[in-house]
Amino acid sequence: MPRQITLADGRSVEVDCLSCALTSGLIAPTGGVIYESSNFHVHQDVAYPIRGLVILASKRHFYCMDELTGEEQFEYITLIHKIRNEQRNRLGIDKVYYFYNEDTTHHFHIWMVPRYEWMNKFGKSVESLRPVLLHARNNMNDEENTRSVIEGIEILKDGMRGFESNTR
Protein backbone atom coordinates (compact mmCIF):
# COMPACT_ATOMS: atom_id res chain seq x y z
CA MET A 1 0.00 0.00 0.00
CA PRO A 2 1.79 3.20 -1.12
CA ARG A 3 2.06 5.94 1.47
CA GLN A 4 2.70 9.65 1.13
CA ILE A 5 5.81 10.60 3.05
CA THR A 6 6.96 14.13 3.78
CA LEU A 7 10.73 14.36 3.99
CA ALA A 8 12.71 16.47 6.45
CA ASP A 9 13.29 19.10 3.77
CA GLY A 10 9.58 19.38 2.98
CA ARG A 11 9.54 17.31 -0.21
CA SER A 12 6.71 14.80 -0.45
CA VAL A 13 7.01 11.38 -2.10
CA GLU A 14 4.79 8.33 -2.45
CA VAL A 15 6.52 5.06 -1.59
CA ASP A 16 5.64 1.49 -0.63
CA CYS A 17 8.58 1.19 1.74
CA LEU A 18 10.68 4.11 2.93
CA SER A 19 13.72 1.88 3.47
CA CYS A 20 13.51 0.64 -0.13
CA ALA A 21 13.23 4.24 -1.38
CA LEU A 22 16.29 5.30 0.63
CA THR A 23 18.54 2.32 0.05
CA SER A 24 17.81 2.21 -3.70
CA GLY A 25 18.70 5.89 -4.05
CA LEU A 26 15.17 7.01 -5.03
CA ILE A 27 15.28 9.35 -2.04
CA ALA A 28 18.58 10.99 -1.13
CA PRO A 29 18.92 11.35 2.64
CA THR A 30 19.74 14.88 3.80
CA GLY A 31 23.47 14.99 4.43
CA GLY A 32 24.02 12.16 1.98
CA VAL A 33 24.95 8.50 2.22
CA ILE A 34 27.44 7.73 4.98
CA TYR A 35 28.30 4.32 3.55
CA GLU A 36 26.84 1.71 1.27
CA SER A 37 27.66 -1.76 -0.01
CA SER A 38 25.72 -4.21 -2.15
CA ASN A 39 23.81 -5.37 0.96
CA PHE A 40 23.59 -2.38 3.30
CA HIS A 41 23.07 1.38 3.41
CA VAL A 42 24.09 3.79 6.17
CA HIS A 43 22.56 7.24 6.62
CA GLN A 44 21.25 9.65 9.24
CA ASP A 45 17.63 10.72 9.62
CA VAL A 46 18.14 14.47 10.14
CA ALA A 47 14.50 14.76 11.16
CA TYR A 48 16.03 13.67 14.48
CA PRO A 49 18.99 16.05 14.65
CA ILE A 50 21.36 14.25 16.99
CA ARG A 51 25.04 14.42 16.07
CA GLY A 52 26.40 10.96 15.22
CA LEU A 53 23.01 9.23 15.04
CA VAL A 54 23.16 6.51 12.38
CA ILE A 55 20.61 4.29 10.67
CA LEU A 56 21.89 1.09 9.14
CA ALA A 57 19.42 -0.51 6.71
CA SER A 58 19.51 -3.58 4.50
CA LYS A 59 19.05 -3.08 0.79
CA ARG A 60 16.96 -6.22 0.49
CA HIS A 61 13.32 -5.88 1.55
CA PHE A 62 12.63 -8.02 4.63
CA TYR A 63 11.78 -7.39 8.27
CA CYS A 64 13.12 -10.02 10.66
CA MET A 65 16.57 -10.75 12.10
CA ASP A 66 16.28 -14.44 11.19
CA GLU A 67 15.85 -13.51 7.52
CA LEU A 68 19.45 -12.28 7.21
CA THR A 69 21.48 -14.55 4.95
CA GLY A 70 24.78 -15.93 6.23
CA GLU A 71 26.69 -13.35 4.22
CA GLU A 72 24.47 -10.52 5.50
CA GLN A 73 24.84 -11.68 9.12
CA PHE A 74 28.58 -11.35 8.92
CA GLU A 75 28.47 -8.01 7.15
CA TYR A 76 25.83 -6.65 9.55
CA ILE A 77 27.96 -7.08 12.66
CA THR A 78 31.09 -5.99 10.79
CA LEU A 79 29.36 -2.74 9.83
CA ILE A 80 27.88 -2.04 13.26
CA HIS A 81 31.30 -2.62 14.78
CA LYS A 82 33.00 -0.28 12.29
CA ILE A 83 30.38 2.50 12.64
CA ARG A 84 30.54 2.25 16.44
CA ASN A 85 34.31 2.51 16.28
CA GLU A 86 34.13 5.66 14.13
CA GLN A 87 31.50 7.19 16.44
CA ARG A 88 33.88 6.68 19.35
CA ASN A 89 37.17 7.69 17.73
CA ARG A 90 36.05 10.58 15.55
CA LEU A 91 33.03 11.95 17.43
CA GLY A 92 33.95 11.01 21.01
CA ILE A 93 30.70 9.10 21.54
CA ASP A 94 31.02 7.08 24.72
CA LYS A 95 27.71 5.19 24.74
CA VAL A 96 25.18 4.24 22.05
CA TYR A 97 21.59 3.01 22.29
CA TYR A 98 20.57 0.51 19.61
CA PHE A 99 16.96 0.34 18.53
CA TYR A 100 15.49 -2.20 16.17
CA ASN A 101 12.02 -3.66 15.81
CA GLU A 102 10.45 -6.04 13.31
CA ASP A 103 6.97 -4.57 13.62
CA THR A 104 7.41 -1.65 11.23
CA THR A 105 6.35 -0.52 7.77
CA HIS A 106 9.96 0.31 6.87
CA HIS A 107 12.10 -2.72 6.19
CA PHE A 108 15.07 -4.02 8.20
CA HIS A 109 17.03 -1.18 9.81
CA ILE A 110 18.69 -0.44 13.12
CA TRP A 111 19.02 2.93 14.84
CA MET A 112 22.32 3.71 16.55
CA VAL A 113 21.53 6.62 18.86
CA PRO A 114 24.44 8.28 20.70
CA ARG A 115 23.82 8.94 24.36
CA TYR A 116 24.56 12.52 25.45
CA GLU A 117 24.39 14.21 28.87
CA TRP A 118 21.29 16.24 28.00
CA MET A 119 19.33 13.00 27.48
CA ASN A 120 19.53 12.06 31.16
CA LYS A 121 16.57 14.31 32.01
CA PHE A 122 14.40 11.91 29.96
CA GLY A 123 15.47 8.96 32.08
CA LYS A 124 17.58 6.01 31.11
CA SER A 125 17.25 2.86 29.04
CA VAL A 126 14.53 2.04 26.52
CA GLU A 127 11.77 4.27 27.94
CA SER A 128 13.90 7.39 27.39
CA LEU A 129 14.47 6.77 23.70
CA ARG A 130 11.19 8.08 22.27
CA PRO A 131 11.14 11.26 24.43
CA VAL A 132 14.77 11.90 23.46
CA LEU A 133 14.03 11.54 19.74
CA LEU A 134 10.92 13.74 19.97
CA HIS A 135 12.80 16.38 21.94
CA ALA A 136 15.50 16.45 19.26
CA ARG A 137 12.94 16.65 16.47
CA ASN A 138 10.87 19.40 18.08
CA ASN A 139 13.47 21.50 19.86
CA MET A 140 16.88 21.02 18.26
CA ASN A 141 16.26 22.13 14.69
CA ASP A 142 18.21 25.35 15.10
CA GLU A 143 20.85 26.31 12.57
CA GLU A 144 23.82 25.70 14.85
CA ASN A 145 22.80 22.17 15.81
CA THR A 146 21.85 21.31 12.23
CA ARG A 147 25.32 22.39 11.14
CA SER A 148 26.85 20.22 13.83
CA VAL A 149 24.75 17.22 12.74
CA ILE A 150 25.73 17.64 9.07
CA GLU A 151 29.37 17.99 10.13
CA GLY A 152 29.00 14.73 12.09
CA ILE A 153 27.73 13.02 8.94
CA GLU A 154 30.78 14.27 7.00
CA ILE A 155 33.14 13.07 9.73
CA LEU A 156 31.56 9.61 9.69
CA LYS A 157 31.73 9.51 5.88
CA ASP A 158 35.46 10.17 6.15
CA GLY A 159 35.78 7.38 8.69
CA MET A 160 33.95 4.91 6.44
CA ARG A 161 35.83 5.86 3.27
CA GLY A 162 37.56 2.87 1.69
CA PHE A 163 36.01 0.40 4.16
CA GLU A 164 34.90 -2.90 2.64
CA SER A 165 32.24 -4.41 4.86
CA ASN A 166 31.52 -7.40 2.66
CA THR A 167 34.96 -8.98 2.46
CA ARG A 168 36.04 -11.45 5.11
Ligand SMILES: [Zn+2]
Ligand atom coordinates in the same frame (compact mmCIF):
# COMPACT_ATOMS: atom_id res chain seq x y z
ZN1 LIG B 1 11.68 -2.20 1.65
